[in-house]
Amino acid sequence: MQRQIPMFIVFVSGLTMIVDYFFPRVPYIQGAREIFLNWGRIALTFAMILGIMNLLMSNLRKVALRKAGWIYNVILLGSFALTFYFAVQYKMVPSGNTFITHKGTDMGSSGTMSFASKIFLDVYTPLSGTIFSLVAFFIASAAFRAFRAKNIEAILLLSSAIVVMLGSIPFGDSLFAWLGLEHILGHRNFSWLSTQIQQIPMSAAQRAINFGVAFGMVFMSIKILTGIDRSYFGGGGE
Amino acid sequence: MSHDLGVWVAALLTLAALSFLYKDNLFYRIAENIFVGVSSAWVFATNIHSDLIDDMLLKAFPHAFHQPGPPDLKPLWGGLIGLLILSRLIPGWTSLSRWGIAFVVGFQTGIQLFGAIVGNVLLQLNSTIVPLFVPRNLSATLRNGLGTLGTFTSLSYFYFSREQKGWFGVVTRLGVWFLMISFGAAYGSTVMTRMSILIGRLQFLLSTWLGVIHT
Numbered sequence: 009m010q011r012q013i014p015m016f017i018v019f020v021s022g023l024t025m026i027v028d029y030f031f032p033r034v035p036y037i038q039g040a041r042e043i044f045l046n047w048g049r050i051a052l053t054f055a056m057i058l059g060i061m062n063l064l065m066s067n068l069r070k071v072a073l074r075k076a077g078w079i080y081n082v083i084l085l086g087s088f089a090l091t092f093y094f095a096v097q098y099k100m101v102p103s104g105n106t107f108i109t110h111k112g113t114d115m116g117s118s119g120t121m122s123f124a125s126k127i128f129l130d131v132y133t134p135l136s137g138t139i140f141s142l143v144a145f146f147i148a149s150a151a152f153r154a155f156r157a158k159n160i161e162a163i164l165l166l167s168s169a170i171v172v173m174l175g176s177i178p179f180g181d182s183l184f185a186w187l188g189l190e191h192i193l194g195h196r197n198f199s200w201l202s203t204q205i206q207q208i209p210m211s212a213a214q215r216a217i218n219f220g221v222a223f224g225m226v227f228m229s230i231k232i233l234t235g236i237d238r239s240y241f242g243g244g245g246e
Numbered sequence: 247m248s249h250d251l252g253v254w255v256a257a258l259l260t261l262a263a264l265s266f267l268y269k270d271n272l273f274y275r276i277a278e279n280i281f282v283g284v285s286s287a288w289v290f291a292t293n294i295h296s297d298l299i300d301d302m303l304l305k306a307f308p309h310a311f312h313q314p315g316p317p318d319l320k321p322l323w324g325g326l327i328g329l330l331i332l333s334r335l336i337p338g339w340t341s342l343s344r345w346g347i348a349f350v351v352g353f354q355t356g357i358q359l360f361g362a363i364v365g366n367v368l369l370q371l372n373s374t375i376v377p378l379f380v381p382r383n384l385s386a387t388l389r390n391g392l393g394t395l396g397t398f399t400s401l402s403y404f405y406f407s408r409e410q411k412g413w414f415g416v417v418t419r420l421g422v423w424f425l426m427i428s429f430g431a432a433y434g435s436t437v438m439t440r441m442s443i444l445i446g447r448l449q450f451l452l453s454t455w456l457g458v459i460h461t
Contacts, residue, residue: 017345018351020269047324051326073356080279086282096294131255134447135260140440165433219401
């Protein structure tokens with residue numbers, strides 16, 4: 009029974025989501041789907057509690073044992089506690105430059121702002137942007153070391169990357185004119201060439217990859233719903 | 247130079263994060279841990295508000311929140327499923343958590359199954375099966391022809407039930423060329439997206455913080 013009941017739950021909840029596609033105007037089915045979606049969202053938040061507890065416990069353990077770099081764990085725990093306290097106090101939903109709180113619309117970049125929105129704008133936004141952009145340096149340096157125009161495939165990869173990069177900046181179009189490529193390709197530039205690459209060969213190849221991914225997802229879903237794949241049970245003795 | 251404390255905090259955190267380009271250091275580690283703490287707390291608080299309070303407690307107990315309307319106890323079942331997931335924290339109750347996980351896995355799988363068919367397979371097929379000859383429009387003819395050729399040859403590269411030799415080898419080689427152009431373009435656009443974000447941060451430092459340039 010320890011395996012049969014979860015398999016039955018998977019089948020019923022999955023089937024409820026699928027049946028709605030075949031009977032879109034049947035109120036009971038649509039209603040069941042809406043209820044299941046709502047329950048799913050709520051259950052996922054509880055799953056998030058599990059993840060957050062894991063994060064907090066592992067950091068607290070390192071602090072308690074005074075492991076190497078424990079001060080960083082204190083910083084993490086402190087920033088978590090501060091943000092959580094203020095974000096829960098003010099119901100924050102970022103919307104452009106303003107925040108909507110349960111006390112009304114919070115102010116934007118000027119005027120009075122709640123502390124929670126200040127944390128979002130002055131701590132989260134700059135850090136996420138900077139850390140996200142740091143990757144550009146690492147992929148650029150990795151590419152410099154790895155990309156070698158040794159064969160036709162590598163040349164195609166390199167040239168399309170260069171064209172797309174040059175097509176995104178004004179310097180690319182000036183370079184296009186300076187190289188005299190306008191005489192060969194008419195009144196076009198790197199931006200045009202970049203758009204053509206992204207619209208024709210790139211979208212064609214991406215479409216092929218998407219087919220593969222979609223069929224993989226479909227077959228994996230069928231295996232889970234029918235109980236062939238039971239990896240979600242996890243390992244363990246029970 | 248700005249006199250706003252928030253701008254100073256944002257600027258110093260930006261510099262601390264950028265310092266990783268030199269090497270892993272104290273300032274970067276502080277910024278990194280602040281980022282993990284703030285982002286996880288933010289996402290968690292947002293979910294608690296939208297899913298637990300708005301979708302569950304507010305509907306089940308509206309009067310407790312000074313809201314009008316009759317109570318709807320159905321969302322509490324979602325909470326019960328959530329509690330089942332949490333039951334893995336209690337020794338001996340681990341098997342109960344599988345029931346909650348099974349519900350989440352099932353409903354996500356159901357959504358994903360038709361999402362993949364409708365969103366990926368059908369829409370992509372629609373874009374692939376296009377007229378290969380458009381009268382009096384050479385550009386559209388070339389575009390459609392190259393698009394279809396690229397999709398089929400790229401797909402053929404992933405067909406491993408036949409050795410990629412002879413005419414089939416030529417087709418798959420052409421598919422690899424399309425894939426390489428695609429990977430190159432994806433690489434180029436990723437780099438430029440990240441660079442534009444970096445430019446945004448540098449503009450913030452030089453304009454909003456230091457006031458050296460005016461944008």
